Amino acid sequence: MYMPYRIKVRLLKTRWGNRLWKGWLDWRGHNPDHSGGLAETIRRHAPGNSFVDVGCMWAIHGQYAFIAEESGAVSVKAVDVTPATPEFDAKMKERNSRVQFILGDAAHPDTMAQIGVTDVVFCAGVLYHHPSPFDLLAALRRICGKTLILGTCTIPEINGMPNAALYYPMLNAKDRDLWDLRDLGVFPQVGITNEYDADEGYGNWFWGLTPSCLVSLLATAGFQVEWRYSEPFYQTLVCKPVEEPLVHRLPNE
Numbered sequence: 089m090y091m092p093y094r095i096k097v098r099l100l101k102t103r104w105g106n107r108l109w110k111g112w113l114d115w116r117g118h119n120p121d122h123s124g125g126l127a128e129t130i131r132r133h134a135p136g137n138s139f140v141d142v143g144c145m146w147a148i149h150g151q152y153a154f155i156a157e158e159s160g161a162v163s164v165k166a167v168d169v170t171p172a173t174p175e176f177d178a179k180m181k182e183r184n185s186r187v188q189f190i191l192g193d194a195a196h197p198d199t200m201a202q203i204g205v206t207d208v209v210f211c212a213g214v215l216y217h218h219p220s221p222f223d224l225l226a227a228l229r230r231i232c233g234k235t236l237i238l239g240t241c242t243i244p245e246i247n248g249m250p251n252a253a254l255y256y257p258m259l260n261a262k263d264r265d266l267w268d269l270r271d272l273g274v275f276p277q278v279g280i281t282n283e284y285d286a287d288e289g290y291g292n293w294f295w296g297l298t299p300s301c302l303v304s305l306l307a308t309a310g311f312q313v314e315w316r317y318s319e320p321f322y323q324t325l326v327c328k329p330v331e332e333p334l335v336h337r338l339p340n341e
Contacts, residue, residue, distance in 0.1 A: 093246060094266060100244055100320040101271055109320050122317040126212055126239055126324065127155050133235050133326070135160035137207035142167050142194045142228065143214035149175035152210055153187045165203055167194050169290055195220070195227040205233045212239030217290045221297065225309035230333040236311055238325045241274075243267070243296035251304050254296035257284035267296060269321060299323055309334065 099105040113119045124131070130139075134156040141153040144166035153166040166176075167190045180187065192199030194211075195218070209232045211224075218224045228236060246252045256267065256279050264280050278285060279292035297305070302323060303313055310331035317324040 093244075097244055097266055101269060103272065106272060106320050113318060119317055120315060122324065126152065126237070129237055129324065129326065130155050130208075130210060131159045133208050133237060137161055137234065138163045139208045139210065140165040140167060140203055140206045140231065142209065142211040143217075144168050144189075145170050145173055145176065146213070149173050150179060150187060150189075152212065154179060154183060154185060156208070156210070157183075157185060157187055161208070164188070165190055165206070167192060167199065167203060169193050194231075195224045200227055200231055203231050206231055207234045208237065209235070210237045212237075213241070215240040215302075216242075216293055216295050216297065219294050221295055222305050222309060225305055225311070226334050229310040229329055229331075232311075232329050234328065236325075236327040236329070238306075238323075238327065240297070240302065240323055241293075241321055242299050242302055242323050244320060245298050245300060250298075251301045252298045253301045256280055256293050256296060267293075272321070274321075 100109055110119070130152055139153070139156040139161040141150070141156065141164070144150050144153050145168035150166050150172075153164050157164045164187045166187050169192065171191060172189050176189070179185065190199060190202050192202065194200065194203070209228050211228060215221050215224060215238070243254060254267075256264070261283075267280050268277065269275075270277075270281065275281065277293050278288050279294070284292055299318060302325075306313060306325070306327055310329055310333055311327040312330040313325050313327050315326040
């Protein structure tokens, strides 16, 4: 990794550098309006559609699934690899909610079968936690009927290396420190603020994808990006399915 890139990353990790970069993008007209963030994006796409929130539980307790339900989604499913929390159960009771919780890995065929083809697929804060992000995107394509809303942490582009990606596990402490975003309020980052921990499973941060790598992965999985909001370490995208889900067929199948 070249020193100029390390300097770039460290500057963007500061609050003033982060705000300056986003302001520059807004001034150049590269970023659309993102007022309301993910919640408002859901409110625009959920009404009248079936909706699934993939990765619904950690720290948010089904919040986005409930937003979709109250916005007029005709059916809502919420999927996670961790069990429903007491907070989620309390909200279900308080709201008299009909959100269906599914415990499972969205990339597993059994879980995909439980979800079924769904109009709007929402997935935020998950992709970089998955050891095989393409497999997850390919799975999301198989269940996506109309729209994918994807939110994910990324790393800044590397000049001269489009589609670059960084694998976090097994980096030493010095190299991990570059990707520690606690100054921006992102804490903890399992596998970055500490060593990779196999017992944490998907709790680890596995991949730092550049935005160009992310868009290429989406295209390969069968999605076309229709809308994107960029931040120094985060991307929010709205995509539509345009190709058949990737399925490798053995000879003579």
